[in-house]
Amino acid sequence: MSASIAEVEEMARKCRVEIVKMVYRAQAGHPGGSLSEIDLLAALYATRMRVRPDEPKWSDRDRFILSKGHASPGMYAVLAEMGFISHEDLKSYRVLGGVCQGHVDMKWCPGVDFSAGSLGMGLSFGMGCAVAARLDKSDRRAFVMIGDGEMQEGSVWEAAMAAAHHELGNLKVILDRNRIQNDDFCEAQMRMFDIPAKWRSFGWNVKEIDGHNMAEIMDGLDFLEADENSNGPSILIAHTIKGGGISYMENNPAFHGAAPNDEQYKQAMIELGEVEA
Amino acid sequence: MTRMAATRDGYGQALLDLADNPKVVVLEADLGKSTKSLHFRKAHPERTVSCGIGEQNMLLVGAGMAASGYIPFASTFAIFTERAFEQMRNGVARPNLAVHLCGSHGGTHTGTDGSSAQSIEDLAVFRTLPNVVVMHPCDDVSTRALTMQLADTNSPSYMRTARNKTPVMYDDAAEGTIQIGKGVQLKEGTDVAIIACGVMVSESIKAAEALAAEGVSAAVIDMHTLKPLDGDLIDSLVSRCGALVTAEDHNVIGGLGSAVAEHLVANTFAPLEMVGVPDRFGESGQADEMLEVMNISSPYIAVAARKAISRK
Ligand SMILES: Cc1ncc(C[n+]2csc(CCOP(=O)(O)OP(=O)(O)O)c2C)c(N)n1
Ligand SMILES: [Mg+2]
Numbered sequence: 001m002s003a004s005i006a007e008v009e010e011m012a013r014k015c016r017v018e019i020v021k022m023v024y025r026a027q028a029g030h031p032g033g034s035l036s037e038i039d040l041l042a043a044l045y046a047t048r049m050r051v052r053p054d055e056p057k058w059s060d061r062d063r064f065i066l067s068k069g070h071a072s073p074g075m076y077a078v079l080a081e082m083g084f085i086s087h088e089d090l091k092s093y094r095v096l097g098g099v100c101q102g103h104v105d106m107k108w109c110p111g112v113d114f115s116a117g118s119l120g121m122g123l124s125f126g127m128g129c130a131v132a133a134r135l136d137k138s139d140r141r142a143f144v145m146i147g148d149g150e151m152q153e154g155s156v157w158e159a160a161m162a163a164a165h166h167e168l169g170n171l172k173v174i175l176d177r178n179r180i181q182n183d184d185f186c187e188a189q190m191r192m193f194d195i196p197a198k199w200r201s202f203g204w205n206v207k208e209i210d211g212h213n214m215a216e217i218m219d220g221l222d223f224l225e226a227d228e229n230s231n232g233p234s235i236l237i238a239h240t241i242k243g244g245g246i247s248y249m250e251n252n253p254a255f256h257g258a259a260p261n262d263e264q265y266k267q268a269m270i271e272l273g274e275v276e277a
Numbered sequence: 278m279t280r281m282a283a284t285r286d287g288y289g290q291a292l293l294d295l296a297d298n299p300k301v302v303v304l305e306a307d308l309g310k311s312t313k314s315l316h317f318r319k320a321h322p323e324r325t326v327s328c329g330i331g332e333q334n335m336l337l338v339g340a341g342m343a344a345s346g347y348i349p350f351a352s353t354f355a356i357f358t359e360r361a362f363e364q365m366r367n368g369v370a371r372p373n374l375a376v377h378l379c380g381s382h383g384g385t386h387t388g389t390d391g392s393s394a395q396s397i398e399d400l401a402v403f404r405t406l407p408n409v410v411v412m413h414p415c416d417d418v419s420t421r422a423l424t425m426q427l428a429d430t431n432s433p434s435y436m437r438t439a440r441n442k443t444p445v446m447y448d449d450a451a452e453g454t455i456q457i458g459k460g461v462q463l464k465e466g467t468d469v470a471i472i473a474c475g476v477m478v479s480e481s482i483k484a485a486e487a488l489a490a491e492g493v494s495a496a497v498i499d500m501h502t503l504k505p506l507d508g509d510l511i512d513s514l515v516s517r518c519g520a521l522v523t524a525e526d527h528n529v530i531g532g533l534g535s536a537v538a539e540h541l542v543a544n545t546f547a548p549l550e551m552v553g554v555p556d557r558f559g560e561s562g563q564a565d566e567m568l569e570v571m572n573i574s575s576p577y578i579a580v581a582a583r584k585a586i587s588r589k
Contacts, residue, residue: 028389069393094389096562102391117393118357119330149307152329181330182307189307190329
């Protein structure tokens with residue numbers, strides 16, 4: 001809970017290494033959205049989430065829902081850093097029988113609270129967790145990470161409206177605003193205009209940050225947890241870079257769902273400081 | 278050597294070929310690179326409607342365009358077509374609007390994406406909708422031929438295509454023999470008939486070859502159209518072979534096996550063994566591994582064939 005900014009940054013760097021290794025080994029998977037979310041995920045787990053890695057089903061744990069479930073390598077890397085799974089388990093990504101299924105799956109992997117893979121479902125599930133916590137008179141929270149492309153699903157807005165209606169102050173969303181979806185840039189696929197205004201008009205508390213600046217991320221997480229924002233659901237809009245941290249993946253729609261080749265893998269390890277050039 | 282190809286590529290090619298018809302339009306939900314509608318989009322951006330990641334909207338935009346004289350081809354992953362099931366039911370099938378929905382990456386064969394992506398119920402659910410033609414072709418040649426014919430069909434349709442490459446069954450000259458609603462006998466046989474669709478057609482050919490080595494003569498049918506089902510062909514297989522096997526990469530409940538069984542009980546009788554996903558969800562694995570995990574690869578088809586024969 002008390003990790004310093006430097007410690008979280010180092011944790012995120014290690015996670016980036018594991019993300020690249022996972023998709024490289026599998027020669028499949030989703031590096032882009034894993035790299036854009038990773039600083040946020042590392043900070044959330046290292047400094048906010050009330051969880052017990054040795055008791056993953058602890059009933060009063062905070063819930064984390066990776067609604068953009070394809071970005072599973074990022075979550076698996078963080079779960080390994082936190083001790084929910086081992087680093088050896090990461091080798092099972094996309095391998096038959098492995099705990100690290102292609103998309104995060106609560107049936108297969110300790111620490112995963114929602115079986116994702118179909119976009120636009122996690123926020124509703126998170127709302128269910130938040131309503132249940134309120135009924136239980138528990139102070140546990142539900143954190144939900146959604147993608148910007150994912151926001152195009154109508155169901156996201158059904159949940160957004162309902163969560164505000166029910167004043168769910170224990171529901172906290174992080175939007176990975178990396179500006180790219182599957183086929184192309186969001187701007188080309190489906191323009192979303194004023195995203196903060198949309199959430200505000202749905203009754204949410206809204207804050208925008210740079211999702212790769214650790215100091216801003218801490219401020220953003222403070223905002224999500226702040227008492228004055230417990231009147232209803234809150235969303236942190238994190239401006240990120242898809243593929244962030246690996247030069248040739250950055251802002252490159254081709255690396256939404258593609259693995260690096262041998263050459264690219266070596267380059268990534270150099271850029272991440274794992275090996276010398 | 279057998280050529281290998283993915284059915285989704287046949288779909289992409291057909292859309293391009295259909296573009297001469299100015300009424301043909303393409304609808305996408307951020308998966309055009311995967312379903313292969315991207316080729317049409319590149320060539321004809323003005324006739325391609327991006328619906329973002331919004332499958333429900335896409336289906337009804339298609340309905341509105343069909344009602345306005347256009348011929349919409351909409352595609353996404355097979356699994357995500359199901360999200361728009363009620364739109365398809367009430368907005369497309371009920372008014373009988375010819376929207377052509379294609380679900381790629383169907384079945385457990387889609388592989389390491391895992392259970393969330395492996396649609397095993399799409400054929401079943403769309404088969405329950407009145408007016409809707411349901412197809413699952415086995416190679417790129419037949420997918421292209423069937424997609425081309427859809428443009429002249431006045432009914433809505435659902436077609437499942439697959440992500441991964443499988444052996445090509447037809448040469449280009451055979452294209453004329455492929456028709457919506459007509460099964461194709463790919464291999465003659467007298468002891469048992471294996472009726473298959475999609476990726477299981479090539480597995481069935483393998484099974485028939487293994488059976489032949491043991492002196493069992495198995496016919497293999499490519500039943501690319503599940504609805505309307507080719508009942509005449511099934512009747513003739515019953516009288517010629519007297520035992521049937523169905524093979525599909527789909528839940529054994531509700532798909533091709535069920536369609537054949539429904540026909541059998543209402544018409545002539547023969548023992549039927551159904552090879553299909555044993556009513557369970559998939560998981561991450563390579564395409565060929567998944568067929569093993571699900572007990573639907575060629576050896577399982579051969580076992581089912583011998584069992585069907587023993588029940589004669
Ligand atoms: C309902 C649904 N439709 C389509 C897909 C296929 N798909 C997987 S990832 C993706 C793009 C997601 O973009 P975004 O939400 O921006 O995620 P990120 O950029 O963080 O990877 C799509 C269309 C899906 N998983 N679920
Ligand atoms: Mg995105």
